[in-house]
Amino acid sequence: MTSTSYGIDVSAYQGTQDWAAHKRAGISFAFAKASEGQKTHDAKFATHIKGIKAAGLTPGAYHFAWPNQSAAVEAANYISAVKAYAGPGFLHFLDLERYSDGRNYTGKSAAQIKTFATAWIAAVQKAFPGQRVGIYTSASDIAAGRVPTAVPLWYPAYPGASVDTYTEANKHARPAPSGRTVTFWQFTSTPLDRSVCYMSPSALKTWAQGDAGDGKTYTPPPFPVGLAPNKAKPSAVTLQRALKAAGYMPKSVPESPHYGPQTQAGVIKFHNAHPTYRAAGKTYDPAIGPKGWAALHRLAYDK
Structure with a gap:
């Protein structure tokens, strides 16, 4: 069985969390909504991310996208929201999902939405060199060709009562929407959004270190101390x-x-x-x- 780790994600809709208790319960990573569109910052982001980092969890943040607006302006909005907290080991995600009424996709083709996502990711990577930038998106967005390739995927898909615990998610086959590799699988929203990552907690923490800040150098777990x-x-x-x-x-x-x-x-x-x-x-x-x-x-x- 592939080694996994467990996590949750939160936004202003969730109250103050006991992050130390989450860690004791087996959570090893947590992501918080930072921003949306061109101007909005999540009201509870600072509270959430400070708690996540203080608990020693692998931290991350996400931006809810409006692809019918400016990718550059939206990236700048996200960067301003997270820059005080981002550093080595911090993960960044573009939340690419259509509102039920389609208002954030209106007027844009699949190709244009993909161009938006590519530009947003590039801008965030430039702002935070070496840090990992991924995308949260659905099977329908992937199948429609809206999602760039070669980026870490955080994938939401809810099987229902058959998979509503971490134990059940571990036993379930790893999702592969349109043949894509999934790094994180959000499998339920009850009682919080919960995800599994297909790495052990220690491997995730190492992977989250990214390219050590220069886009080229990669630092794996060290060899044991004392060996020549x-x-x-x-x-x-x-x-x-x-x-x-x-x-x-x-x-x-x-x-x-x-x-x-x-x-x-x-x-x-x-x-x-x-x-x-x-x-x-x-x-x-x-x-x-x-x-x-x-x-x-x-x-x-x-x-």
Whole structure:
């Protein structure tokens, strides 16, 4: 089973939350509405996001889009709302969903809405270099061609009573609307909007660090302290999980604290698929180094 983590999202419609209690209950991430359209800021954003960060949860914010307005102005509105709170490990989302009466989509084609979303995401990425920017959107928006590719997806779909707990969501198949990879699945709105993320809490926290601020450098979980750089290895279990997530080790292989033959075989498979990261002249290379680990971790979790 894919390792997951649990989260909630809130807006001005929700009252003050006991974030420490949420954390004790197993929540590891939380997102708050920051803004909407060209001018509106959510009245409770500051209260929510301060509590989320104080509790040590992976934080994030979202902006409700009006694609029939200016992407640049809306991005600026969002940036002004979150800039005091955003930093490494902070996630950003464009909430792209049609009002029931269509007033925020009126007059725009699918292609124009996609252009709006692409421009908004680019503006936010420019404002917060290296931080991750994703999109919250529905199966119908994806199928209609309104959603850019190659961005993290936070996907709402409610199966109903059959999936209204985190345990049931874990057992349910991972959604794949129009063949797209879903990073977060919002599976219910009762009693709060609740989502699962298809990463463990520690992997999510690492993934949320993004590109470490320069758009190019990626920092995976560190090697254990005390190992010489040329002999460093990640912990065996951490490595095994990454190999499985990236498809270089069968998921049926039990986790083990030992860097044994099956783990080494997975590393060899990774190196042969990505020879840049293996030792010069070797096709059989079971020892992974820092650069290879960074590349493997990105393949495993940066989807």
